[in-house]
Amino acid sequence: MNGAHRFGSKCDRPKATDIHFKMQAPVEHRWSPYADNGGTCLGVAGENFVVVAADTRLSQGYSIHTRNCSKVTRLTDKCVIASCGMKSDAITLHKHLKARLVMYEHQHRRQASVTAIAQMLSTTLYYKRFFPYYTFNVLCGVDDEGKGAVYHYDAIGSFERVPYTTSGSGSALVMSVLDAQIDKENQTIDTPALDKAGIVELCKDVLSSVGERDIYTGDSGEIFLIDAAGISKTEFDLKLD
């Protein structure tokens, strides 16, 4: 190169005739906007209450970001949302929902019902149909009739009200257990239905068992109990391995 060398000048580019330029098999490099931060959450609806459980481990690959990060956000006095998947999307989604709900309270002079929030979450998720929030949400609360409500969502807003559900890295391990212990559809042995305290203990045991097999679930668990009196939270330990 002679004289002033301009950045990106023609003399720099490799040409096919250049003997130093060798054809190699094409490799596609791609940066992914998504990450999976792991963890498991579940929700169970009772006659007049809901129980929500979620672990607090945040992971990336085989590493742990933190052992103490909540997946659950309180939206109103009667409603919480638990989100698994990508934590940054979950944070933004929860912030967005809270902001919308403040506006709702200004305009309606009361808090939004669980059913209203359920629909709003669906439309919020579908709004980003072509660059979705990588969140797998479980919305839980007490509805206007006082009954427990649990809603399950996919990443783009398809939702259904269900008696119980689960989401996250350990969800496959949890679902069958809940089917057996709560729904009891295929059980041969007859057992009495669980009461509120029984369901709380079941959720703790379920998270604990998931932690045994799923590497992304563990550290500690949060239990939210929502009933007519409001939302109360307890924590319990999970294994650190």
Added chain:
Amino acid sequence: YRNHQYDMDCITWSPAGRILQVEYAMEAVKQGTPVLGLRSKTHVVLVSFKRAQSELANHQQKIFKIDDHMAIGISGLTADARVLADYMRHECLNHRYVFDSAMNVGRLVAQVADKSQQKTQNSSKRPYGVGLLVAGCDEKGPHLYETCPSGNYFEYYAMAIGGRSTSAKTYLEKHFADFETSDIDALIKHGLEAMNKTTSSDQSLSTKNTTVAVIDSEKYKELSSEEMQKFIDGLEKKEDEPMEEEPAAATGGDAPAPMDTTG
């Protein structure tokens, strides 16, 4: 009317150096029912006297919560007030979303004032026909501001705007030295006493036509009917006033127009 040549739009000065359309807009504020605010070292209180269009109608809302730390009391065109309230609510929401903290009251008031000013320098728009009393708390403590259709804003220890507000202002001026150290109950009592001075002989404050809002560093709260009733019961009994309206003090035409629809 002798100013008819100069009062057609916002882009014409009168020979006296006034923009009459803006001043006419400020008249609209005086047509509304009174709303007042006062602050202590820890709290701001807003008291409003609501109008009902007829016996069949609800009393029109005069106090709007903007955020947990801020509220406004309005006098004038309610529709214009709702537009401004919506703007302020969105600004506060956005601030919380981005900065995870409460918006500074004075800054938002300045933004509203700038928005109002834009309407006064445009041939095809009209000024907002509403005055706001903005009450809020920030890291420096409680504040009370007044905004005008002109785009001006002022900070006060206590202030009243709207119809017959001069009577309330007289009370507030008399007692404002006490406000700084008043506890919340004393502050509310002062606010209601001041509002009581604005009612004519055939009206009186009741839980139906009055709203009291309290803001401290933590939250916004409107008094319930029961809480308000206790204060109203303790109000000074009014002396019997003559049937005629008292001649208005400094400003002319304090009485509400007969068929007006303002709040």
